[in-house]
Structures are given as structure tokens and as C-alpha cells.
Amino acid sequence: MNGWRDGRAGPGDWDIARLALYTLTGLILLFLLLPMFVIVPISFSSAKFLTFPPPGWSLQWYEKYFTSPAWLAATWLSVRVAALTMVLATGLGTLAALGLARGRFRGRGLLYGLVLSPMIIPVIITAIAIYFLFARWELTGTLAGLALAHTVLAIPVVVVIVSATLQGVDPNLEHAAMNLGANRLRTFWRVTLPIIRPGVISAAIFAFIVSFDEVIIAMFLSSPTTATLPKQMWDGIRQEIDPTIAAVSTLVIVGSVALLLLAEVLRGQAQRLVGGPGSRGGQEPRAKEDSP
Amino acid sequence: MTAISRVAGSIVDARPWIRAWEAVAERDGLRRLLLVLPTLVVLLVLFVAPLTAILRLSLLDPAPTARHYLEVVTNPTYLHVLGITFETAALVTLLCLALGYPLAYVMATVPGRLAGVLIILVIVPFWISVLVRTYAWMVMLGRGGLVNTLLLRLGVVEEPLRLMHNFVGVLVGMTHVLLPFAVLPMYSVMKNIDRDLLRAAENLGANRWQSFRRVFFPLSLLGVVSAAALVFVSALGFFITPALLGGPRDVLLSMLIERQVNDLTNWGFGSALAVVLLGLTLLVLIVFRRFLGTAAWGSVVEGR
Known part of the structure; x- marks a missing residue:
């Protein structure tokens, strides 16, 4: 409310309406965040069932996770699938973003729509379609099959993030490099890439997360011997809610938050380099995104 | 040129x-x-x-046929599933807008540093596995969960309430998962509203409520519509959360598709259902295409 008053909130501004609004906001944030904080204590519970608050503390569920060949195999498979997805999606998506963000050719809008559509179309549809195709190609139950399918889902995320980074790059820097005699490849390698590198790395992190957390495609493509971590969790939750899942979930939350913080730091760097929100010219590129 | x-x-x-x-x-x-x-x-x-x-x-199953589609639109069971899917998506959209608007408003109007913290608090849950977040709600809403424990201790209820494996669980879980989809597009429109217009309204004698209702709110509607379209279209095809938090009667279109393909290997009918879901999704996207630019998706993915 005081945003257009240059951020000055005088004592008189603290009226009932604002107090109510801030209280409401606090409750909404609690709704958004509380469930995740509830999992953490549950995972250290000494009980055999899910009860809150836990009657006592123990590491039994972590011990169960770290000594279970099935859970560890699922985790290792997920890490490998996510790493492969990250490499494929970041490579393909960055190239596509370079083409789409700057290129002026016919059908660019349509192409952009196609590239973004795996993010928009319900995953269940993509999942059964890819399952049908991969069953014929005998790619179900393989690491390559999972990574290829996840790449389809991760490409749009990479394209969106890298495109946004590119919007902020001053084309004059590239023109200057070329006027000084650099060819296109050299210009890209020595000028464009260093500027967008934090954006690309942050896109890679998100591509990893997309694959690592993906359940629905994994549900169809996993075989009894190749279950990803989310598929293993899904089965565990469906059969019986045992608190091992709480321990695994806590580990997933800690890992995700660590990756997100890393991406956030990189984004801060990217914005300093290309002039994102907060420095001049930050708002304008966003407005352009409206017309793909 | x-x-x-x-x-x-x-x-x-x-x-x-x-x-x-x-x-x-x-x-x-x-x-x-x-x-x-x-x-x-x-x-x-x-x-x-x-x-x-x-x-x-x-x-083609194997000869050209329309019977799968006819089955979808004539069998009352499947029409019921379509109805529930729409009803769920609509209710979740309303809940997300109701909870998301005040949050987006506060994010857009508090000083920058605090707004940055709030954005992170909205983004972090968005990027945490939907499966983990749904499981968290199973822990919250179960018989021995946090909500029932609180209600029993406070003496509000005498028996634990049945809060999941029914429609309540579906609504709570889906609203939780999709809330960032509503907040971020609204925030990205609200923070670009020209503050001079609000100053002008107040200089012309409007009180704070009037300047909000007559100036800020109409200008924020673009974000509201884009948030609504985004949440609705995502909710239409939602699978994990309703499958885990819903009861036997809360079957959504996506769950019906999974069942036909995975359990019954009924590919023809499962595919027809998938095409129907795809068609409905595209229809919503086309109707709302003006409000669903790349910026709307971008605002969610990047949180800016």
C-alpha cells in the first residue's frame, strides 16, 4: 500500500486494514510453507506410524533409507537420468533460445509455441504418448528412455530462462566484437556466452530438478528393476504411508533448496552482467516477452 | 522498411x-x-x-471408428468424470485467486528488499517436488496429522475429521500446489502498475480504498485473468495430487486415462480420453491466448 508513497510507512499508516491484510498474508504464506516444515520432524520420529507431534526422536527412517538397496538404487538412477537430461536439455534449449530470441524468420511465434508446449500440455498426455512410442522402440525401463522423455519436459524451462537472459544482452556488444574482426563463433564464445553463462547454468540446475522430481513419465517408463526415486516414493505412498518417505522427502527438500539457492545466486550474477531488474533497462525486456 | x-x-x-x-x-x-x-x-x-x-x-482400433469418442460423450460415468474435472479445476482456480491476490498485492507494494524475500518464499515451494508436497499434505491431513491433533487438543472436534481421501483433500492439495501459478503472474502485472496513477487519484481526493478499487484493481485484472487461465489449464490435467489425496469417487480425467492405459491396457479408449483432455486444454489456451503470453509462463518459471 505504501509502494507508491516511495516506501515510506509513517506510524499513522498502520491502520486496521493494513494489519488485517498483513495477517492474512502471513496465514497464506504459512499455508504455502507449513507442510514442508511438518515433514522434517516426522522424519526423525521414533513412531512406526505418521503421528504429529512425534512421540520421540530417532534416526531409524534415515537408517532404513541408507541401508535399503532399493532406495539407494532408485536415488542413483534418478541422479544419472537427471544429469543426462540436464546435459541434453541445456545444450538443445540454449541453442534454441539463441535462435528464437534473436532470429527474425517466418513462423518464429509458432516455433516458440511448439517449444514451450511440453510445459503447458498435461504431462499425463505426454507420458502415455511417449510410453506408446518407447514400448515399440524398446526404450521402456532404460536410462536413455527416461532421460530422453525428461528432456522433452526440460527443454521449455531452459528456453524460457535462457531467452530471458538473452533479452538483457546488449546486441551492440556483439556488433562491436564483429566489427573488431571476430567471426560469429568467436563472438559467441568470447562475448555472448560469458555474459549469459550464469543464466545457462541456472537453466541447467532447473532442468536437473525437472527430471529429478518427475513422477508421471517415470511411472510409465520404469520397469521393476529401473525405478526412479519419485517412482519408488509413489509406490511407497500408495502401498503404505511409512515414514521412510518422510526421510527421503526431507533429503529431497534439502537438496532442492540448496540447488535453488545456487540458482538464485547465479541469477543475481546474471542480472548484474546483463542489467536485469534493479538496474537500468530491466523492465523493458520483460515487456517484450509478451508478444512471442 | x-x-x-x-x-x-x-x-x-x-x-x-x-x-x-x-x-x-x-x-x-x-x-x-x-x-x-x-x-x-x-x-x-x-x-x-x-x-x-x-x-x-x-x-483406428484397428479399423476407423468413432466409438471411443461416442463412449466418452454418451456414457454417464465418463460425463460425470468430465464434470468433476471441470468443477475441481474451477474451484481450485477460485481458491488460488482468492489466496493469491492479497499475497501478490503485498509482494507488489512492500519495499523491494522484503518483496525479494516474499518472492523466494513463493518460488521455493513451487520448485519442490509435487509428490513431496502432496505427501506433506497426507501427513498434515491424516487421522493422526497436525490438523486433527490441533483440532482435538483445542476441543473443536471429538473425533478426528476425515480430511483426505475425499474432495476436501483434493481441493486443499491442488490449491497448495497451484498457488504459485496464481501469485506470480498477478505479481508481475501488479508491480508494473504506474504508481503515478494512484498518486493522481489520491491527489484528486480519493481515499486509499477508492484509489485501490477504481485504479489499482482494474489495472491488475489483466494479471488476474492470466493467473486464472494458467491455474485452470494446469488443474485440468492434474494427476499426482488428486490421485493421492482424493477418494474413490474423486476420479479426474487424468486419473481415468492412467487407469485405462496402465491397468486395463485399453489403448484405444485411453487415447481418446487423452485427445479429449488435449482438446479441452487447447480450447482454454485459445480462448485465453491474449492473457497467456510467454510472460505469464516466464513469470512462473523464473519468478520474476
Whole structure:
């Protein structure tokens, strides 16, 4: 409310309406965040069932996770699938973003729509379609099959993030490099890439997360011997809610938050380099995104 | 522009470099297209081709037939599933807007540093696995969960309430998962509203409520519509959360598809259902296409 008053909130501004609004906001944030904080204590519970608050503390569920060949195999498979997805999606998506963000050719809008559509179309549809195709190609139950399918889902995320980074790059820097005699490849390698590198790395992190957390495609493509971590969790939750899942979930939350913080730091760097929100010219590129 | 500069160039012949640059730009456009080519091939093979195969399966089983589609629109069970799917998506959309608007408003109007913290608090849950968040709600809403424990201790209820494996669980879980989809597009529109307009309203004698209702709110509606479309379209095809938090009667279209393909290996009918879901999704996207620019999706993915 005081945003257009240059951020000055005088004592008189603290009226009932604002107090109510801030209280409401606090409750909404609690709704958004509380469930995740509830999992953490549950995972250290000494009980055999899910009860809150836990009657006592123990590491039994972590011990169960770290000594279970099935859970560890699922985790290792997920890490490998996510790493492969990250490499494929970041490579393909960055190239596509370079083409789409700057290129002026016919059908660019349509192409952009196609590239973004795996993010928009319900995953269940993509999942059964890819399952049908991969069953014929005998790619179900393989690491390559999972990574290829996840790449389809991760490409749009990479394209969106890298495109946004590119919007902020001053084309004059590239023109200057070329006027000084650099060819296109050299210009890209020595000028464009260093500027967008934090954006690309942050896109890679998100591509990893997309694959690592993906359940629905994994549900169809996993075989009894190749279950990803989310598929293993899904089965565990469906059969019986045992608190091992709480321990695994806590580990997933800690890992995700660590990756997100890393991406956030990189984004801060990217914005300093290309002039994102907060420095001049930050708002304008966003407005352009409206017309793909 | 090209024609004019060419004409100008040929008449004056003083700026040949304009033409040179344009030639470069045109070739550059095609070069840029080459960069998109690998992704295009991957998506055509791994996304478009499988979707086409599903469409064919739904129509050829094995001879050309429309019976799967007729089954969807004539069998009361399946019409009921369609109805529930729409009803759920609509209710979740309303809940997300109701909870998301105040949050987005506060994010857009508090000082920048605090707004940054709030954005992170909204983004972090968005990027945490939907499965983990749904499981968290199973822990919260179960018989021995946090909510029932609190209610029992406070003496509000005497018996634990049944809060999941029913429609309540579906609504709570889906609203939780989709709330960032509502907050971020609304926030991205609200923070760009010209503050001078609000100052002008107040200088002209409007009180704070009037300037909100007559100026801020109408300008924020663009974000509201784009948030609504985004949440609705995502909710239509939602699977994990309703499958885990819903009861036996809360079958959504996506769950019906999974069941037909996975449990019954009924590919023809499962594919027809998938095509129906795809069609409904595209319909919503087309109706709301003006409000669903890249910026809306971008705001969610990037949280800016």
C-alpha cells in the first residue's frame, strides 16, 4: 500500500486494514510453507506410524533409507537420468533460445509455441504418448528412455530462462566484437556466452530438478528393476504411508533448496552482467516477452 | 522498411552499408533458425510424433471408428468424470485467486528488499517436488496429522475429521500446489502498475480504498485473468495430487486415462480420453491466448 508513497510507512499508516491484510498474508504464506516444515520432524520420529507431534526422536527412517538397496538404487538412477537430461536439455534449449530470441524468420511465434508446449500440455498426455512410442522402440525401463522423455519436459524451462537472459544482452556488444574482426563463433564464445553463462547454468540446475522430481513419465517408463526415486516414493505412498518417505522427502527438500539457492545466486550474477531488474533497462525486456 | 531503404539507397547511393547490414540480418535470421533445428527435430520425434500416434490410436482400433469418442460423450460415468474435472479445476482456480491476490498485492507494494524475500518464499515451494508436497499434505491431513491433533487438543472436534481421501483433500492439495501459478503472474502485472496513477487519484481526493478499487484493481485484472487461465489449464490435467489425496469417487480425467492405459491396457479408449483432455486444454489456451503470453509462463518459471 505504501509502494507508491516511495516506501515510506509513517506510524499513522498502520491502520486496521493494513494489519488485517498483513495477517492474512502471513496465514497464506504459512499455508504455502507449513507442510514442508511438518515433514522434517516426522522424519526423525521414533513412531512406526505418521503421528504429529512425534512421540520421540530417532534416526531409524534415515537408517532404513541408507541401508535399503532399493532406495539407494532408485536415488542413483534418478541422479544419472537427471544429469543426462540436464546435459541434453541445456545444450538443445540454449541453442534454441539463441535462435528464437534473436532470429527474425517466418513462423518464429509458432516455433516458440511448439517449444514451450511440453510445459503447458498435461504431462499425463505426454507420458502415455511417449510410453506408446518407447514400448515399440524398446526404450521402456532404460536410462536413455527416461532421460530422453525428461528432456522433452526440460527443454521449455531452459528456453524460457535462457531467452530471458538473452533479452538483457546488449546486441551492440556483439556488433562491436564483429566489427573488431571476430567471426560469429568467436563472438559467441568470447562475448555472448560469458555474459549469459550464469543464466545457462541456472537453466541447467532447473532442468536437473525437472527430471529429478518427475513422477508421471517415470511411472510409465520404469520397469521393476529401473525405478526412479519419485517412482519408488509413489509406490511407497500408495502401498503404505511409512515414514521412510518422510526421510527421503526431507533429503529431497534439502537438496532442492540448496540447488535453488545456487540458482538464485547465479541469477543475481546474471542480472548484474546483463542489467536485469534493479538496474537500468530491466523492465523493458520483460515487456517484450509478451508478444512471442 | 527494407523496400524504402533500398529505394533510398539506390537514389542517394550514400549509405551502402545499410544494405550490407540488411543482407547480414536476413542471412542471420536463417542461421538462427538452424540453431533451433536440433530442438525442433527432438520435439518432432519425441513429442509431436507420439501425440500423433495417440490421435491415430483413438480413431483406428484397428479399423476407423468413432466409438471411443461416442463412449466418452454418451456414457454417464465418463460425463460425470468430465464434470468433476471441470468443477475441481474451477474451484481450485477460485481458491488460488482468492489466496493469491492479497499475497501478490503485498509482494507488489512492500519495499523491494522484503518483496525479494516474499518472492523466494513463493518460488521455493513451487520448485519442490509435487509428490513431496502432496505427501506433506497426507501427513498434515491424516487421522493422526497436525490438523486433527490441533483440532482435538483445542476441543473443536471429538473425533478426528476425515480430511483426505475425499474432495476436501483434493481441493486443499491442488490449491497448495497451484498457488504459485496464481501469485506470480498477478505479481508481475501488479508491480508494473504506474504508481503515478494512484498518486493522481489520491491527489484528486480519493481515499486509499477508492484509489485501490477504481485504479489499482482494474489495472491488475489483466494479471488476474492470466493467473486464472494458467491455474485452470494446469488443474485440468492434474494427476499426482488428486490421485493421492482424493477418494474413490474423486476420479479426474487424468486419473481415468492412467487407469485405462496402465491397468486395463485399453489403448484405444485411453487415447481418446487423452485427445479429449488435449482438446479441452487447447480450447482454454485459445480462448485465453491474449492473457497467456510467454510472460505469464516466464513469470512462473523464473519468478520474476
